[in-house]
Amino acid sequence: MSEEKNIEQPSKQAKTFENPYYAKREVTGPDGQKFIVDPMKDYFSDECPTVHEPNSIPVVEKFLNWARAESLWVLGFGTGCGSIEIGPLLTPRFDAFRYGVMPRPTPRQSNVFIISGYLAVKTLKRVIRSYEQMPNPKYVLALGSCTINGGMYYDSYNTINRLDQYIPVDAYVAGCMPRPEALLAGFNKLKELIKAGKAENANEYAKNFDWYKANQKKIIKDWNMPDYNW
């Protein structure tokens, strides 16, 4: 009965969240000298992303784009409920390996980020981080209505409605959830875009970095990472 009373009212003032591990601190070196360690500066690179121009020779760029299109390495990160569809995609029934699609466990080696459905704000933070860690060129394949307009979570307090407000999306696959066939179609669409040289969203992200960042920070209150996660 007294439980209600004990619930603390969150303060109305906007609080900047600070991760205690990344707080500035004074440290004593082995020779006794004291100095300040600022983890956000000392642990993380603060460089901004740059635009990487495509190869100036069109034939070469075309060839490279073909290679990129035929070798799509997917970041294995089940962001939403749709990740359940990734399994069938890679197993005998649909066997996406045929099309050069292959899962990779690390963003550093991946080219395609599959956003498989709704994104909670908490997940969005991780998605942004992983997306930024992928090397240019990189592509985003968004699955399901949730990534387009919020879908059934359109009025949720905790999920985002439009993914392309936060990271650029190359191809949407509609459905709730889209089946693996639809996913394969999405991959094909993506391949077409890449081959046509239209999948330069990594550069778009770099160009419109401030806009994306502002959008991201608007929704992620506890922003406790560097602006760009290398």
Add this chain to the structure above:
Amino acid sequence: MISPIHIITIGLGVAFALGFVNKKAKNFSATIMLVAIGLMGAISVAWLTALLQGAETVQIFTAGFKPPYSINLMMGIHEAFLTTLINVAGLLGGLYLLQSLKNAGNHAIMVFLVFIMGLNVIIMTRDAFNLFVFMEVVSIATAGLIILTETGKSIQAGFKYMLATGIIAGILLLGIIFAYYFSGTLNIDSLAEANITTLKGGSVAVLMILVSIILELKPFPANGWALDVYEASNPGISAMLSAASATALYFVLFKVLAIANENWYHILTVAGMLTFIGSNLLGIKQNKARRLLGYSSVGQMGLLMAILGLKPILGDKLEFIAATILVSHYLAKAGLFWLAGIVENDNIKNWSALRRKPILLVLFGTFLFVLIGFPPFPSFYGKWELIMQLSSNQHYYVLALILLGSFLEGIYLFRWLGYAIKMDFETLPELNINWNKIIPPVLFGVLVYVAGYFTSALVPELSALNYIPLLFIAGIYFIDSLPAYIKNTVAIIGMSIYGYQILPPLYENDMLRFIFAAIFIGGGILTLTAGYAYKGKRSGFYPVALLMYAGLAYIIQATNTLEFFFGWELMTAGSYFLIIRGKKSMPHGLSYMLFSIAGAYAILAGFGLSFAGTGTYNLSSLAGISSNITIIFSLLAIGFMTKTASLGLHIWLPGAHAEAESDVSPMVSAILLKAGVFGLLLLIINMGHNTETAQIGYILGWLGALTALVGNLAAAFQEDAKRLLAYSSIAQLGYILFALAMMSHLGLLTAMYYSINHFLYKAILFLTIGAVVMRVGTHMMYKMGGLIKNMPLAFIAVLIGIIALSGVPPLSGFGGKWLLYNAILAKGWYLQGAMVLFSGIIAFLYLFKLIYSVFLGQMKDNLRHVKDISIWFAIPVYILIIGIMIISAKPEWVLQPLGDMISQWYPNAALAWNGGLATGPYGYWNGNGIMITVGIMFVSLATWLWMMSRKAVQVKQFNIVYSAEAPQRPETTHISYNIYAGYNKALGWIVAPKITAFWDTMTEWIHSLAQYVRQLYSGNGQLYAIYVLAYIVVVYFTMIF
């Protein structure tokens, strides 16, 4: 020349005259006493010089009659020498006791004078009854001194003493009177002529006389009364008892032995050895300083008694042996008891108080080393000669027991030294030092060196010894108060000059010695260069470091076994002090020393046996041994293997090397261990051609392989960087032992190549890691990480070091592996060889861990601003790296001369050189070409990749993919602690510390045994009296049967 009788007249006269002096004029009395003792001493010194110059021994007949009708005194060389000792001790002891004597009053001063006079007479008299009388006089005087200068418990001790000596004296008197009854004379010489042991009753008389004198020498276990006195009385008096009384009584035994038959020699030997071992065993459990000294004192007298018992064997060497050991004991024990009086703290753990006055610590160390018998002290020569004589006469049991007893003695003495050097002393009270207390020990400290010098002059085998290094060390000691960089410069210059003198001739004549000398001296200079990184005075470092190098140089230059052993012991002493300088080195220093002593004794025994076999000390005579080859080889090999830290004898190494200072670790690892290798090489080139040694070689091969395996595995599981390198050294020496044990051309070549290489890369690694440790202030690798950014110089050095160590082409380590393969196949040691090669691969585990945990991975906050390693460490490191590079690119420059050298002993087994291409019995290898090929390929690939990724964004430590998260702390992100957990789960059982556990159990047993045995000394004076009587009975029955 003044008649010796005036020693007595002065003593007695002044003592009586002091009775008339005003009781208050204590200063006057004391001065008179000292003057009197001085005069007595002057007479004995005068006689000593005269006799040394060839004067005749004189006899003094007191009443004008010849014996047996009068008491006669003798002044020969023995007497003159011993009375000199006693009077010097008396003079200094009197000086030391000045305050106590004055406080006790004129009586005490008189008694002290009578005590010294009595001892003089005991030595000089040739009359049995007179002997008894003066022994009683001394005994009463002792008791008087105890009661007059009473300190707490000394009264009880004095009573026990009186009771026991009273009984002993009674027995002695009975014996004398019976002897008189049977022979009609009291003169010892006439008694000896009368040969009364042949009579039934006569032998009882002799028994009573001898057994009582033996009892006066405090044989175990009938010596509780003496121990109590040593412990409880004024240390000045204990010093007198231990130095002067014991000396005099020992001479009594020497004199009286003339009347005994040869059975008594056995009794003496047995009694002596029993005492030596028994009291040294009990000393281990003792932590009261003065009682410990008592045990040691009793033990030394036991040894001397045994030596006397060995008279028939030792022959004319007896005097030399007995005199050296006696003098050492005399000087050291008096000095130690005096120091005990200065420290005024009876717990040996509190002797660190000595560090308040470093000179006292030096004295303390000196005296302890004298007792153990280290060079250059007299006891060293005595023990050497004793062992040589024993083994030439096949008295192996006695030999073994003497070495065992000495080892037991070493345990407690070095533990004590360790406490003094390492325990905290700030909490202890200031020392209260008077001038009169400090002069005697200092003088004795100087005397012990002088005595050592003169003793060495008596040893013909050491005539070629070069004393300049030792003098140089003494010189360094005297400038110890200067800043470190000056001493460092002096030391480097000294070593360079020495190297300049000895290296060129060695290069011409003796390649083997040249190589090791180059490692020792060159390595010495390089490691000393690192010493510039140290600020301040670095007190005491340079003398001991140079002592080690001097020992190594002596080993190199030794032509006979004595010189070799001399150098070996000096090196051991120096390295002990170097090792124990480390912060937490106390237990490791002790275990190092104990293994070293045990190893040195094995070497001593081996040399003894070889001397018995060949009759010469010449080192090359080892080749001519025809009997006992197996034992000699094994003993010497075990001795040398304590230095190379082979499995089973290795437990001292990790701690000792890890805890040593940054520039000491390379000294003791890269350089010192090579002394053992040098010894083994000498052994193998001289004795390796026998079938017996080949069999031992087989065992050694397996041992080497096991050492390599266990060493490397253990290294992989270490978290302490220096400990890791220490285990790595064990393993590397395992390879060397394995290769040496093959006793083939390729085996020796491999071993030599490994030795040179190990010197280079282990010096690099230890110096660099040591320098890193100096910067970061921890040994623990998991507390470091990411240091490559701050310490590129160190990183490159370690990288090259580990590539060379691991045997990855193109650096020099690969040559070793290649040779090893060929040697293994040529020798046919396939399985052992596979084990060695396997352990070589395990090396990758720890090498990776070393470089990764320290330099790569995540940087820690507190190390964010550390600087690169000190330039003084970097210089020697990079010089060594140049060396590695040269050997890697041009292996033939090293291997060809080595091969030529080894061909002297083992003909070349088809290792042919064609430029840089070596063709062995099984394969071929072109170090030069590989270096070029790999170099070109590496550089072009590096350039290519650089072209592709030249625009790379430089990111920081937390810019890693981390499952879409960011790491929170470097400490938890740096994977270093126990990274080989899986490997440990699979193979950790191999390196479970079974050997350490074994030695721990041994130690525990010895302690339990000592604890059990020492309950004999219940503290009850009556019981002690019973022991005395029982001892007589036992000896009696022994004589009957």
Add this chain to the structure above:
Amino acid sequence: MDFELKRLGFTLLGLLIVLNWGLLMGAAMRKIGARVGKRYGIPWFQPWINLVKNYAIRTSLSHGIMFYLGPVFRLSGGIGLFLFMPMIIGSQLWLNYSFQGDLVLIMYFQFFGMLGMALGAGEGGHPYSAIGISRGLSQFTTIELPLTLAIISIAIQYDTLSIIEIVQAQQGGFMNWTVFTNPVATIAAMLSLLGVLSHSPFNLVIAPNENPIGPPTEYHGSFLGVLQTNRAILHVVEAALFMNLFFGGATNWFEFFAKTFLIYFWSVFVGVVFPRFRIEQSVSWFLKVPLVIGVLAVILYM
């Protein structure tokens, strides 16, 4: 001098052949793996595409100089092994630079790349890299033991450590191959091969699901391309080593392709059948059966 240039040319040509053969073999094995899993599998040219794509990645990050040198070491290790390995016996031109060192050099040059890669991955600062390396090194030590014993055994058998001489001794009919003259050593070595090629069950090092993906976690783009290039070369060279030692070597490229394929197939065959070992399991496994067989191989020739 002419010959030197010619040799260089042929060696580079050989390298090209080996690289492409390695890529093709890699594709073929993936295909086999897929078919066993009832999938169609990748196109046969997928490895080339992957390679091109990776070299064409635009972003490149560096964690430091050692991070960048790691792949260089790795590829130098692979190419170095190729250089010191005689490929086709019977022609002076395909012996590469094997006159500079023998089997021992090959054995120890394997570590060149491993060590460099370990250091490079170490500087990446990723915990998984360190874990992967510690596993890799742990496993590799024990893999090498039966192999060492087998090599000792055949060195005794042929009285040489020179690979060329070993191959020449096996000429004249397949019954002269080591696999028939010294089957015990061959078995020991072939068991080691499973570990050397680190397919399942000995692939905990890179275990993609549990430890993504071991040492190269931070590597991407051209760095990864270099690593992939090396992997292709290394697998062929390792297979060639076993071919030379145990299967009579190759006198022409056709024989070379056939034999290396079959040797490689052995490891894939085992890999698709058995699940993955934990590290202490694989370590103890190599120290049980293969070790005993290896010891037996030596004892038989002692």
Add this chain to the structure above:
Amino acid sequence: MEYIALGTGMLVILAGLWAIMTRKNLIRIIIGFSLFDTGIHLVLVAISYVKGGTAPILDSTVCIQDAAQRIVDPVPQALVLTAIVIGLGVTALMLAFAMKMHKEKGTLDIRSFKDLKW
């Protein structure tokens, strides 16, 4: 006669030793020691006894030529005097020790003076 003296001396020695070994009181031990000493003195004298001999004084009754047969041995007699003096000194000193020990602990039981051991 001399055997009686010798035997008595030996018995006294043994008695003294018995007292030293078994009595716990310091004074009794010292008395035992005294007995032991006295016994030795008796033995000393007994040994020098010559049956029917006279005092070792060379005068008209004993001429120099047959002195050796006629007189008892003078040496032990001289010795015994010295020995008695020494014994006295030792006993006195022991008593002094006993006194001080009593002062220290208020007891004369030797078993309570075991502070020093091992």
